[in-house]
Amino acid sequence: MSNRPGLPRHSFAKAGAAAVVLLAAFFVADLPQLTDHVAAQTAAAKQIPRMPDGKPNLQGIWQVRNRAAYNIEDHHARLNMPAGRGVVEGGAIPYQEWALKKRDENFANRYKEDPFSKCYMPGVPRIMYIEFPFQVFQSSTHVAMAFEWTNVHRLIYTNGSKPVQGIEFWMGDSRGRWEGDTLVVDVTNHNDKTWFDMSGNFHSEALKVTERYSLIDADTMRYEATVTDPKVFTRPWKMSMPIYRVKDVDRIFEYQCVAESEEADGTFHREPKTWYPK
Amino acid sequence: MSRMEFRMQHSEFRTVVRLALGVALVAVLAIGDAFAQDAPPPPPRGRGAGAAGQAGPGGGRGRGGPEAGPIRRLPDGKPDLSGFYNGNGRGANYGLENHPTQGLTPGGQGIIVDPPDGKLPMQEWAKAELASRQTPARGYDDPTAHCIMAAGVPRAFYVPSPFFIMQTPTDVAVLFERMAWRRIPIDANRKHLPDNVRLWQGDSIGHWEGDTLVVDSTNFNGKPWLNEAGEITSHALHVVERFTPVNATTIMYRATLTDPIVYTRPFTIEVQLIRDPEGEMLEVACHEDNQDLQHMKDVKDAGTGLK
Numbered sequence: 001m002s003n004r005p006g007l008p009r010h011s012f013a014k015a016g017a018a019a020v021v022l023l024a025a026f027f028v029a030d031l032p033q034l035t036d037h038v039a040a041q042t043a044a045a046k047q048i049p050r051m052p053d054g055k056p057n058l059q060g061i062w063q064v065r066n067r068a069a070y071n072i073e074d075h076h077a078r079l080n081m082p083a084g085r086g087v088v089e090g091g092a093i094p095y096q097e098w099a100l101k102k103r104d105e106n107f108a109n110r111y112k113e114d115p116f117s118k119c120y121m122p123g124v125p126r127i128m129y130i131e132f133p134f135q136v137f138q139s140s141t142h143v144a145m146a147f148e149w150t151n152v153h154r155l156i157y158t159n160g161s162k163p164v165q166g167i168e169f170w171m172g173d174s175r176g177r178w179e180g181d182t183l184v185v186d187v188t189n190h191n192d193k194t195w196f197d198m199s200g201n202f203h204s205e206a207l208k209v210t211e212r213y214s215l216i217d218a219d220t221m222r223y224e225a226t227v228t229d230p231k232v233f234t235r236p237w238k239m240s241m242p243i244y245r246v247k248d249v250d251r252i253f254e255y256q257c258v259a260e261s262e263e264a265d266g267t268f269h270r271e272p273k274t275w276y277p278k
Numbered sequence: 279m280s281r282m283e284f285r286m287q288h289s290e291f292r293t294v295v296r297l298a299l300g301v302a303l304v305a306v307l308a309i310g311d312a313f314a315q316d317a318p319p320p321p322p323r324g325r326g327a328g329a330a331g332q333a334g335p336g337g338g339r340g341r342g343g344p345e346a347g348p349i350r351r352l353p354d355g356k357p358d359l360s361g362f363y364n365g366n367g368r369g370a371n372y373g374l375e376n377h378p379t380q381g382l383t384p385g386g387q388g389i390i391v392d393p394p395d396g397k398l399p400m401q402e403w404a405k406a407e408l409a410s411r412q413t414p415a416r417g418y419d420d421p422t423a424h425c426i427m428a429a430g431v432p433r434a435f436y437v438p439s440p441f442f443i444m445q446t447p448t449d450v451a452v453l454f455e456r457m458a459w460r461r462i463p464i465d466a467n468r469k470h471l472p473d474n475v476r477l478w479q480g481d482s483i484g485h486w487e488g489d490t491l492v493v494d495s496t497n498f499n500g501k502p503w504l505n506e507a508g509e510i511t512s513h514a515l516h517v518v519e520r521f522t523p524v525n526a527t528t529i530m531y532r533a534t535l536t537d538p539i540v541y542t543r544p545f546t547i548e549v550q551l552i553r554d555p556e557g558e559m560l561e562v563a564c565h566e567d568n569q570d571l572q573h574m575k576d577v578k579d580a581g582t583g584l585k
Contacts, residue, residue: 052353059446120566121457135461137444137451139360144444144451144459151428151458155442155559169561193566251461254477258565259426259501268424273407274500274539276476276513 048181048215053140056181056215061246063133064223069126071199072239081198087129087239093201094234106200114198119257121152121170123194124187124209125225129241133252143176143183150257156185163188168205170194183213204231219245344550347525349489352445357489357523360445362557365531366550367436373507374398374547389436391532392546399542404510411508415581418574420503425565427458428478430502431495431517432533434458436549442559450484450491456562462493471497476513478502491521512539527553 049057067075067084073092077083095103106113116122122130132149141159156174163173163186173189187209195202212224223243228236262268350358369377369386376388376396390396400408410416422429422437429437434454444451450462458479466485475481476499484493500513520532529551536544 121561121563135451137446137449139444139446142442142444144442144453146451146453146459146461153453153457153459155453161558164558164560167560170563170566171561251463253475254428254479256426256428256478258424259421259478262424268421268426271419271501273403274510274512276499278474 048218051138051140055140055178056183057138058136058143058183058213058215058221059138061133061135061249061252062221062243063131063246064129064241064243066129066241068129068197068239068241069131070197072129072197072201073199075199087241089238089240094237096232096234099202099232103200103202106195106202108200110198110200113200115194116198119150119261120193122149123170123190124154124172124174125211125227125239126194126196127152127154127171128211128223128225128243132255133246133249135252146252148252149255151254156183158183172209181214183211185211185213187211202232203227203229206231216242219247343530344524344528349523350526352447354447356447356486357491358445359443359450359491359521359523359529361553361555362440362442362559363529363551363553364440364557365435365437366552367438368549370436370547370549371433371438371505373505374509377507389547389549390545391548392534393543398509399545400510401540401542404540407510408508411503411510413581415578416508417506418571418578420506420508421501422503422506422564423570423574425568425571426478426501427454427456427562427564428460428502429454429456429458430478430504430511431460431480431482431498432519432531432535432547433502433504434460434479435531435533435551436505436547439562440554440557442557453559455560456564462491464491470494473497476500480515480517489523493517493519493521495519510540511535511537514539521551527555529553 049059051057066087067082068087070081070084071086072088073086075081075084075086093103111117116126116130121127127134127147127149130149132147134145134147137144137146141157143156143158145154145156147153152171154171154174156176158176158178160177161175163175167173167189168191169189170191170193172187174185174187176183176185178184190203190205190207190209192203192205192207206229208228210226210228212222212226214222216222221243222240224238224240226236226238227233259268263270352358367386368389369384370389372383373386374388374390375386375398377386379385388396390398393399411419417423428434434441434452434456437456439454439456441452441454444453448464450464451459452462453459460479460482462482462484464484464486466483468483470483471477471481476497478499478501480495481497482493482495484491486492495517496515498511498513498515500511500515502511503509504511514537516536518534518536520530522530522532524530530548531551532546532548534544534546535541
């Protein structure tokens with residue numbers, strides 16, 4: 001039997017009691033381990049980088065790995081458009097009847113009409129899931145998002161300030177706050193000129209977007225955007241997707257959309273005396 | 279005048295300047311267009327501009343600097359550069375040298391502090407190229423006329439447009455309202471990119487020397503112009519910038535440019551970056567509403583006999 005000190009050996013009753021005690025001892029002895037195990041699982045979820053002020057640290061280089069850039073709804077493959085699952089919760093966007101027709105027109109005219117293909121600023125939320133990375137810089141008062149695509153950026157105020165009044169922006173006005181470990185950003189002051197994707201999904205200037213950024217673990221964040229636009233949709237709706245940390249690069253570069261398209265079509269041309277020769 | 283109005287004037291300003299220099303018939307037509315957009319020319323800069331600023335006289339060439347005072351610091355003791363700023367370019371976007379107001383082009387006191395004569399030490403070919411860039415037809419060739427918004431190094435700090443500095447222990451990121459941004463990693467051990475990787479804003483590496491952030495940048499693609507006057511840099515450009523906070527609201531910004539293709543020796547410019555505690559990031563949508571480029575193309579085509 002056990003060599004544990006103090007265990008009785010000479011009576012069944014005592015042995016029975018001992019077994020109970022032993023079991024209890026075993027259980028008690030293992031309890032901290034069990035607790036550790038559960039705690040470790042919880043900790044895996046909670047092992048997220050944090051700022052000195054305790055807020056989640058969102059800094060780093062990030063990019064989606066989905067096909068939302070092409071169409072935020074489920075879609076099959078077409079020329080220059082790989083198939084993909086949608087990111088809209090519940091499947092379809094709840095368009096008003098006229099707006100669904102308009103979306104279908106946009107889709108038919110997408111090569112000509114997509115503002116993104118004209119190098120216009122993509123707006124929010126579209127900039128978050130195009131196929132280019134972005135880098136986050138964070139302080140206690142601001143979160144800056146710097147995008148590779150055409151050097152576009154967003155400055156999200158987390159200092160309690162209020163939106164600018166009466167000015168529409170291509171990239172909206174972003175005011176954030178922390179709800180627990182989630183960064184919640186109200187994006188307002190949109191214009192009516194941006195789309196949600198390459199498939200003509202659209203909105204009006206009445207658009208309001210509420211974004212939620214939550215770190216699932218150190219290298220993954222859950223991105224949610226609740227979209228409200230009573231001129232175009234029958235009710236608010238939500239898109240949701242993971243965004244992944246890009247770990248194999250230490251910087252992101254520049255894709256100057258206007259420069260690349262105008263160099264390609266000859267509108268902006270090489271100056272051999274000063275440009276890098278290649 | 280509100281800041282928005284001020285900026286609108288500047289966004290229209292290039293058109294007005296170029297058109298004033300342009301071929302008469304096209305210019306007249308196009309000026310009509312430009313003024314139809316309700317953009318009166320901004321007040322002339324130059325001699326009077328320093329007195330109007332809050333930060334006192336400019337820092338260059340014996341005019342005396344801003345008053346020294348306590349600077350803001352981070353918990354780790356490093357200077358805190360963060361905030362919303364305007365560069366006091368003193369006309370540098372229309373010429374780095376001292377230059378008079380010409381027509382609608384604002385004058386400027388010059389921001390070159392070395393060489394001591396305040397002149398760009400240009401090679402002979404560069405003088406000819408600059409003269410060519412200053413003909414009306416070449417206005418079209420300034421990348422910012424095409425709304426390629428990465429104004430470049432150091433131009434982004436003296437164009438008349440504000441910017442926001444975001445500072446972390448490992449990075450300084452600058453968000454320019456003219457919709458461009460630049461990252462400066464602070465890491466003395468970081469290496470520049472291989473020579474064959476070229477960028478509009480180059481590859482920047484920062485380190486602290488006392489209270490000065492020193493930034494070394496290479497790997498430029500040679501495409502940006504230094505200003506609307508067409509002053510020149512090439513892909514051989516190497517820039518060393520020094521950001522030195524001198525009080526709670528002013529950073530002295532110095533940049534030494536070495537470019538052996540264009541210049542006979544390095545030269546150094548100096549401007550003040552002035553913090554605006556009330557500042558807010560707005561948005562310049564240049565390409566999305568570019569009215570200038572077609573006007574400039576008209577001038578170019580008229581000037582070169584294409585139209």
